[in-house]
Amino acid sequence: MSAVSDLQLDLEVFSGPFDLLLTLVLREEVDLLEVELAEVVLAYLDHLESRGELDLEATTEFLVLIAALLELKSRLMLPRADDDLLDLEPSEAAEELLARMLEAKRYRSAADHLRELLAAEEGVRYRSAPPPPWLRRGGLDELPAGVYAPERLGAALGGLLRHPPQVDVTHLGQVRVSVAERLEVLRRLLRRGATTFDEAVRGADRVTVCITLFALLEMYKQGEATWEQSEPFGEIAIVAGAEPAPRAEAAAT
Amino acid sequence: MTDLARIVEALLFLSPEPVATEDLASACDVWPDDLAPVLEELRAEFAPGRRGLVLREVAGGWTLATDPLAEPAARRLLAKPRTPPLSPAQAETLSIVAYLQPVSRPEVARIRGVASDSATATLLERGLIEESGRSQFGAVLYRTTPLFLKLFGLGSRDELPDPTQWDPTPEEQGELRDRLLRAGEARAGVGPAAALGDD
């Protein structure tokens, strides 16, 4: 049983297992706008702690699910969002999850096939005895001078001096981004004045975008920030709210 | 046995790696076409079940290998275990590298949904995969090695079967989709996540 399906929730609007919540949300029987997703995350962290072990597989599953919920909720909560933005059907969320699961399944099946191939090779051995002395290849010291081009070294070094575009941090990505980090990013940007959502998520992957949006919602709720989008898909301008809430961080992380 | 067949037999015995037909031909100072009947002769001579050795075509070349009949005795004589089996994580990582090479570790992690650092490290250490440069983002790329082909009995990567053959049919996919939506009704201690994960 995975940790995710074991997760029991006791929220204001819903009490029961997490996967039932997911189902009810997808069927629109529970209003996602009323679900405190931060509470869900906290419950999950407590749950992990009580199990005393970190199951990466289950944790990732949870993150994928919660990210899908976050994205859904974010879209629902976007101020001035018109019908275009509200058209994410529950089936689209299901579609997204399905696509990921199919891809993973394809290579899991291929992996099973590889293991069968390897098992079928049981008992096949190759000779690994070293060649007889009269066949030993001479060492590199017998090669003439200058067989390698020094430019090869300069080029290799140059490649190592390159900084990746920011998007590359996603490669350690989806598991490691936290609401606290994204709050930090937003607050840092806002200290310098007004900013935009694009600025806050430049080069970020999808999950980071979701979490950033969630962090922004949290700041909005706490009166730390407000935002404005003048047209659908337009730039989202973010300005610091009148009263930064001292509790915000504790509530969101 | 012709002299040419005798020479090829000796070369295959001496070479630590499978030898391509062209390399055998140039070592024997003949045309590759002249070698074809010799390789057929040897293939018949070392056909499975005839001798203690079998002639195999793997990793783009020819090589001699033992018949599994000898495995228990070989284990007793050499006290060397054969290649250990792959863990599920290693096999998944290897299959993604085998099919999508060159592929970076982040890409493997994205497909598997979990970080695959230790599986990658083990596959590298066992020589089944190797680095093959860097992606445009600077991530190290990996590919499979000739040893991978050899140990899995493959002549080349083209012999890997099309992985889409394991995809669910459109009907099954539709069913999965429905289940994701209807999981509440089907739920009897099994959630949508778990139910899908088992498929």
Add this chain to the structure above:
Amino acid sequence: MTDLARIVEALLFLSPEPVATEDLASACDVWPDDLAPVLEELRAEFAPGRRGLVLREVAGGWTLATDPLAEPAARRLLAKPRTPPLSPAQAETLSIVAYLQPVSRPEVARIRGVASDSATATLLERGLIEESGRSQFGAVLYRTTPLFLKLFGLGSRDELPDPTQWDPTPEEQGELRDRLLRAGEARAGVGPAAALGDD
């Protein structure tokens, strides 16, 4: 060929050293006397002039060897001198050692973003780099060798090409070492030590 003869053939093929009759017998789980006719059978099969391999009885026991007929071809196939290509991992590792020497293995791993043990081992084995003491933290330091200078056609380390022409971020400030470490860390993101392998 009997099963026992097939097994013995496979064992002699695998073993790098001559094998005593007793050892063959115990590996095959038979009495040495049972093996005598099998060895005679194989001796006839692998008699000189018949095949590419010859069964020999030497001081330590039994061994398969190639017929001298194959020697010229074997030399052409296996003993010809060749310049081993530098893999991407080896070229990166060697360039780091060449430009930053002395440099420690953990530093190489931090710059490359992946453990570089096998590349380092190969470069050491080929004599292109060597150890040069230890860092204040006890890590082994590496430097290039005179053989390295010779094979790259360099009179001294000062003749290494100026990397500026390959520098993708010339606007970055700082020493080469610091810049490499910063770029390596940027490529690794904020990830855990796992990315660095076994530092």
